[in-house]
Amino acid sequence: MDAVTCFMYLFIFYLLHLQLFAVADNASYVPSDIIFLNCGSNTSEFVEYDGRNWCGDIASSYVLSNTDTNTKSFVVRAPGTLQSVPEVPYMTARIFQSEFTYTFNVTPGPKFIRLHFYPASYLDFNISGAFLSVSASNFTLLRNFSASLNADYINVPYFMKEFIVHVCGSLLELTFAPSYNARDAYAFVNGIEVVSMPLDLYIHSDVAPLPFVGHDTNPVYIYKDSAMECLHRLNVGGEKITPKYDTGMFRTWDTDEVYILGANVYLEPSNMSMPVLYADNAPPYSVPADVYRTSRSMAPIAGGLVNLNYNMTWFFPVDSGFLYLVRLHFCEIYHDITEYNQVVFTVFLNNQTAEQEFDPIALSGGPGVAMHRDYAVMVPQVKEGKQDLWLDLHPDKDSRPRYYTAFLNGVEIFKLSNVDKNLAGLNPSQSFKSRSDVKPTHKNLQKLKFILIGCGLGAVVLLILLCLVLSSLKVIRPTKVLSWCGLAVYTPNQIEKSRKSSFCRHFSLREMKLATNDFDESLLVDTGGFGSVYKGRVDSGATYVAIKRANPMSEQGVSEFETEILLLSQLRHNNLVSLLGYCNEDGEMILVYDFMANGTLYDRLHLRQGDQPPLSWIQRLEICIGVARGLHYLHTGTKHKIIHRDIKTTNILLDHNWVPKISDFGLSKECYPSLANTNVKGSIGYLDPECCQSHKLTEKTDLYSLGVVLLEVLCARPAVSQGEDGEHVNLAEWVMLCFENGRVEQIVDSNLEGKIEKECFELYLGVAMKCLADRGVERPSIGEVLENLVQAMHFQKNECTVLNGNVHRNDNAGLYGHSDLTPGVEFSEIIMPVGR
Numbered sequence: 054m055d056a057v058t059c060f061m062y063l064f065i066f067y068l069l070h071l072q073l074f075a076v077a078d079n080a081s082y083v084p085s086d087i088i089f090l091n092c093g094s095n096t097s098e099f100v101e102y103d104g105r106n107w108c109g110d111i112a113s114s115y116v117l118s119n120t121d122t123n124t125k126s127f128v129v130r131a132p133g134t135l136q137s138v139p140e141v142p143y144m145t146a147r148i149f150q151s152e153f154t155y156t157f158n159v160t161p162g163p164k165f166i167r168l169h170f171y172p173a174s175y176l177d178f179n180i181s182g183a184f185l186s187v188s189a190s191n192f193t194l195l196r197n198f199s200a201s202l203n204a205d206y207i208n209v210p211y212f213m214k215e216f217i218v219h220v221c222g223s224l225l226e227l228t229f230a231p232s233y234n235a236r237d238a239y240a241f242v243n244g245i246e247v248v249s250m251p252l253d254l255y256i257h258s259d260v261a262p263l264p265f266v267g268h269d270t271n272p273v274y275i276y277k278d279s280a281m282e283c284l285h286r287l288n289v290g291g292e293k294i295t296p297k298y299d300t301g302m303f304r305t306w307d308t309d310e311v312y313i314l315g316a317n318v319y320l321e322p323s324n325m326s327m328p329v330l331y332a333d334n335a336p337p338y339s340v341p342a343d344v345y346r347t348s349r350s351m352a353p354i355a356g357g358l359v360n361l362n363y364n365m366t367w368f369f370p371v372d373s374g375f376l377y378l379v380r381l382h383f384c385e386i387y388h389d390i391t392e393y394n395q396v397v398f399t400v401f402l403n404n405q406t407a408e409q410e411f412d413p414i415a416l417s418g419g420p421g422v423a424m425h426r427d428y429a430v431m432v433p434q435v436k437e438g439k440q441d442l443w444l445d446l447h448p449d450k451d452s453r454p455r456y457y458t459a460f461l462n463g464v465e466i467f468k469l470s471n472v473d474k475n476l477a478g479l480n481p482s483q484s485f486k487s488r489s490d491v492k493p494t495h496k497n498l499q500k501l502k503f504i505l506i507g508c509g510l511g512a513v514v515l516l517i518l519l520c521l522v523l524s525s526l527k528v529i530r531p532t533k534v535l536s537w538c539g540l541a542v543y544t545p546n547q548i549e550k551s552r553k554s555s556f557c558r559h560f561s562l563r564e565m566k567l568a569t570n571d572f573d574e575s576l577l578v579d580t581g582g583f584g585s586v587y588k589g590r591v592d593s594g595a596t597y598v599a600i601k602r603a604n605p606m607s608e609q610g611v612s613e614f615e616t617e618i619l620l621l622s623q624l625r626h627n628n629l630v631s632l633l634g635y636c637n638e639d640g641e642m643i644l645v646y647d648f649m650a651n652g653t654l655y656d657r658l659h660l661r662q663g664d665q666p667p668l669s670w671i672q673r674l675e676i677c678i679g680v681a682r683g684l685h686y687l688h689t690g691t692k693h694k695i696i697h698r699d700i701k702t703t704n705i706l707l708d709h710n711w712v713p714k715i716s717d718f719g720l721s722k723e724c725y726p727s728l729a730n731t732n733v734k735g736s737i738g739y740l741d742p743e744c745c746q747s748h749k750l751t752e753k754t755d756l757y758s759l760g761v762v763l764l765e766v767l768c769a770r771p772a773v774s775q776g777e778d779g780e781h782v783n784l785a786e787w788v789m790l791c792f793e794n795g796r797v798e799q800i801v802d803s804n805l806e807g808k809i810e811k812e813c814f815e816l817y818l819g820v821a822m823k824c825l826a827d828r829g830v831e832r833p834s835i836g837e838v839l840e841n842l843v844q845a846m847h848f849q850k851n852e853c854t855v856l857n858g859n860v861h862r863n864d865n866a867g868l869y870g871h872s873d874l875t876p877g878v879e880f881s882e883i884i885m886p887v888g889r
């Protein structure tokens with residue numbers, strides 16, 4: 054084949070490929086039948102509620118077809134009005150004391166039938182006596198159904214049940230009846246929806262069978278003439294999608310919060326402007342794009358090593374004795390996962406493997422392409438009538454994926470009618486409690502999210518929580534939990550795996566001894582609670598490194614070691630110290646970093662050797678900007694916000710080019726005090742007073758510490774020093790005091806006298822003081838600090854043109870309450886004029 058033909062083939066292939074996926078966010082399905090009936094209402098006009106136009110059923114043709122004079126049905130109004138219950142369709146009802154049929158003229162094909170119930174005591178009817186049966190096209194949808202028991206069970210005032218029934222002819226007959234024969238027996242309904250749907254939206258398996266979970270060899274055929282009930286339809290990790298925002302079929306997509314096992318509440322940040330690509334067999338109207346834009350995944354700490362120790366689990370209460378269709382939706386829309394074998398996991402349903410080596414990217418055809426998988430699961434009969442359907446996702450270790458994680462974007466669970474054409478289950482009983490009820494309260498959930506997202510330290514926290522949850526579930530006895538937890542955080546085995554997933558290098562103990570001359574004391578550069586830091590050389594002496602050796606006696610050391618690996622192995626930024634590798638042999642725990650030729654900022658400011666010149670103001674500004682950049686990355690640039698908790702000049706290292714590197718992530722760990730019952734951590738002089746009082750940790754805690762660092766750089770005084778009378782002097786307090794007494798000139802490092810431009814000084818000092826605000830909310834964000842420091846540098850260099858107006862404008866009244874460049878009267882009056 055010549056080159057031209059080859060090119061043509063390629064071109065045709067390209068065109069075909071282009072056609073394969075459609076990007077269509079606005080594509081909706083237009084149903085041929087749309088009926089919204091507000092039962093018991095007299096209005097003939099349409100009333101809008103939730104994107105639907107409801108009309109009263111009294112004057113409608115659907116009712117008039119009941120010509121049988123024995124039919125006893127009448128309309129009622131709900132007693133009182135609850136603010137939380139919408140007027141339409143819930144405030145009116147039709148009550149049936151005998152069989153009653155609504156007749157709908159529709160096109161043939163599958164229909165959604167939605168029944169709305171608001172169990173209240175209508176007239177003299179006691180609601181706990183209402184048991185109804187509903188049938189459609191010879192299918193029993195409900196039997197002996199108590200709306201009040203069901204509402205109590207899910208703890209809501211009103212609810213909706215959704216069925217899918219295939220209509221063969223042109224009539225859909227929906228029959229309501231009281232469930233038993235007694236004089237006071239009655240049934241009721243508040244609203245009815247009939248909406249047609251695409252022919253093969255859920256069932257296109259007349260030809261294609263579904264995998265039958267737990268029965269490898271027997272796939273299941275689901276025929277078009279079966280009826281279904283949708284029990285759960287969830288937008289995993291996202292907001293509830295109301296009928297109005299569905300793709301034309303008025304479905305509701307709930308949040309998954311109440312179904313997930315409490316510990317796994319890690320949310321992927323979602324990008325709502327991301328395009329979602331749809332394949333041919335699942336057109337855009339099948340699922341709203343927003344379902345695919347949000348997901349929940351396992352915390353990706355250290356490539357997800359810890360995730361190997363647990364499952365991401367949801368529990369869905371379902372009726373026993375039915376076959377279920379479980380549809381899972383996936384769409385990988387994150388930039389860092391784009392190739393095959395990056396995320397591979399196993400799907401379990403009810404403890405049985407539904408799918409192994411599941412690689413969504415490979416199966417969907419690429420990143421951003423939506424896909425779903427259907428499974429059939431039998432839920433066997435049990436006494437109570439209801440039980441949980443378990444969904445577990447677990448990273449597939451054997452496939453050696455790039456990340457040990459799993460994710461899910463959406464779930465739909467349908468109950469399939471049985472051979473008796475029945476869909477009715479039993480009423481919920483008190484004896485069954487869904488496992489998903491053993492979940493943190495909503496408030497805790499929020500907290501949990503805060504912890505995970507706020508601290509970015511999923512691993513440790515998650516495990517503690519997981520242990521708590523598991524122990525409260527009595528899955529594992531508490532003592533065992535603890536050891537399991539301890540192991541889970543880090544075992545040598547896992548570090549091995551971490552090495553394989555290529556995060557950082559493994560050094561042998563022999564190499565470490567060689568590098569440090571067997572831990573020669575003369576190479577010691579620092580010692581601390583964690584252990585000792587040596588200067589060493591690796592790679593046959595070619596590379597200088599800093600070698601941090603944990604003190605084997607120190608428990609603090611062990612946990613900080615773990616945190617540091619977990620965090621640093623994922624972070625890369627020019628202003629963060631980079632971890633080259635680690636060694637853990639013979640009980641030794643050693644971390645290896647780039648060597649920083651110019652030591653710590655603390656040493657440079659306060660412990661200058663005789664011949665070292667003091668840092669110039671420009672150098673200091675550059676260092677501060679670098680530190681702010683590093684912190685900005687931690688707070689905003691990483692997938693999960695990271696709070697450093699121990700920003701101080703001894704943790705700011707300077708490389709041979711004076712580029713500052715933030716180090717020591719050991720403390721970032723127990724960042725949520727209420728969890729581990731920790732004390733407030735951090736270093737004296739840099740501690741956020743608000744955090745001390747409230748034990749509430751936010752990123753603003755780091756900003757307080759940064760404010761102290763800024764002052765330290767300006768004044769060349771330690772954060773805490775010895776005063777004349779031997780008392781500790783806190784730098785932040787002392788600077789405040791100088792302000793109040795109008796003695797600002799006292800605070801500036803004498804080496805800088807006359808070298809700082811006035812505007813630069815004002816801006817710099819203003820930023821520092823704002824960072825030291827008592828309340829976190831009053832402190833600027835790190836982005837604002839960074840912007841202002843950069844601007845201060847421009848002022849210093851007399852490059853004022855760069856001002857873009859944003860620098861000082863701030864929606865939250867920002868750094869200054871004033872919109873011009875002068876930092877307010879209070880400041881300008883007391884600021885020392887610094888000439889050149």
Ligand SMILES: *[C@@H]1O[C@H](CO)[C@@H](O)[C@H](O)[C@H]1NC(C)=O
Nearest residue numbers: 075076077078079080081337
């Ligand atoms: C969105 O709707 C508009 C108007 O109905 C249509 O012109 C456009 O092609 C649609 N876009 C997609 C991606 O379907």
Ligand SMILES: *[C@@H]1O[C@H](CO)[C@@H](O)[C@H](O)[C@H]1NC(C)=O
Nearest residue numbers: 093094095096111112127128
């Ligand atoms: C419906 O409303 C009309 C007037 O608006 C009233 O005459 C009629 O009695 C009402 N019917 C019922 C069943 O409430």
Ligand SMILES: *[C@@H]1O[C@H](CO)[C@@H](O)[C@H](O)[C@H]1NC(C)=O
Nearest residue numbers: 174177178179180181182183
């Ligand atoms: C309704 O019936 C239940 C039991 O059938 C009874 O406990 C309750 O008191 C009754 N309520 C009213 C308002 O009569």
Ligand SMILES: *[C@@H]1O[C@H](CO)[C@@H](O)[C@H](O)[C@H]1NC(C)=O
Nearest residue numbers: 189190191220221222224226
């Ligand atoms: C219901 O069943 C009866 C008797 O088996 C049958 O005649 C009728 O056509 C069925 N109706 C529908 C809608 O399938």
Ligand SMILES: *[C@@H]1O[C@H](CO)[C@@H](O)[C@H](O)[C@H]1NC(C)=O
Nearest residue numbers: 323324325326327328387388
């Ligand atoms: C969100 O997606 C859009 C479209 O792909 C992209 O341009 C934008 O950069 C993304 N935003 C983020 C924060 O990832």
Ligand SMILES: *[C@@H]1O[C@H](CO)[C@@H](O)[C@H](O)[C@H]1NC(C)=O
Nearest residue numbers: 402403404405440441442443
């Ligand atoms: C799944 O396994 C757990 C414990 O291993 C057990 O408690 C649970 O009942 C099982 N679920 C099902 C549906 O078999």
Ligand SMILES: *[C@@H]1O[C@H](CO)[C@@H](O)[C@H](O)[C@H]1NC(C)=O
Nearest residue numbers: 362363364401404405445447
């Ligand atoms: C995950 O769930 C499956 C199925 O229930 C179970 O076999 C497996 O042991 C679980 N794994 C973990 C780590 O809990």
Ligand SMILES: *[C@@H]1O[C@H](CO)[C@@H](O)[C@H](O)[C@H]1NC(C)=O
Nearest residue numbers: 184197198199202479480481
């Ligand atoms: C109907 O449901 C109620 C409540 O669950 C139960 O007590 C009763 O036995 C059921 N009746 C029948 C006939 O199944």
